[in-house]
Amino acid sequence: MAFSTDDTVRALLLLMPRLVGRAKRLGVPAALRGHDLAPRHLSLLAYLQFEGSLTVGELAERLEIAPTTVSLMVADLSRGGILVRREDDTDRRRRIVAIAPDQLAAVDAWLGGSAAAWRTALHGTTSAERETVVRVLRAYERALGEQR
Template sequence: MVSPGLATDEAIRALLLLMPRLIGRVKRLGVPDALRGLDLAPRHLSLLSYLQLEGPLSIGELAERLEVAPTTVSLMIADLSRAGVLVRREDEADRRRRIVTIAPEHTDAVTAWLGGSAVAWREAVADLSDTEREVVVRTLRAYEQALGETGLQR
């Protein structure tokens, strides 16, 4: 049987109930002891998530994925490198490029901490078509933008 879908107001009510629960669950993810003393912002978590999911990446690749300037990524990497969480090395093929990876002593903790989120997203979107997944991502981006436009950000 095909679902008739949700009317706009029904969808909004469902999302207003769901979003705080999602945020609450994300906030309850226990930060590993080794990272607890760091002042980690959501952008740091995204950076660590990309490295955890995809492995070593260049600063340019991270900037593209995070949709920020390479200088912003460089500053985040510098912070996490000083704390020993990340390792930067020269790219053997192009010595001007820096490749970034999670430090071996932090890999297991970061994977245990953030890996579940990728697994949950993979499970949540597994039964969707590529077009439906694109709609979900586009909708969440539009919601983020609309929040910014309404002045609800801190």
């Protein structure tokens, strides 16, 4: 069945609220509740979970936001005991950021369900198809930002 652009938009407008609703129902683990976590924190934690320890600059580059914004987020999450910061052994001016060891299971529980769902949804797709999914979602995000 060939979908026209309008058919696709209609299907996505019906689907997106359900996707968001289901993602929200995954819920924040008890260990992370009360920390006033926002979607931006989820993105930061996802990078640290999947890539391991990173510097503030590396996080800023990946999140496509200013290093000062990342520093503020890291400070908030560090005060809450979710993240730890340490000096880089090779350059004492740099700080390495990581998920606190006692919070790893909670962060994994929070992000793991969504990651597993994406792996299931993407199973059997080609690299080009996966690239298209990410490209389209990024374009949608940009277009929403331009609507303001």
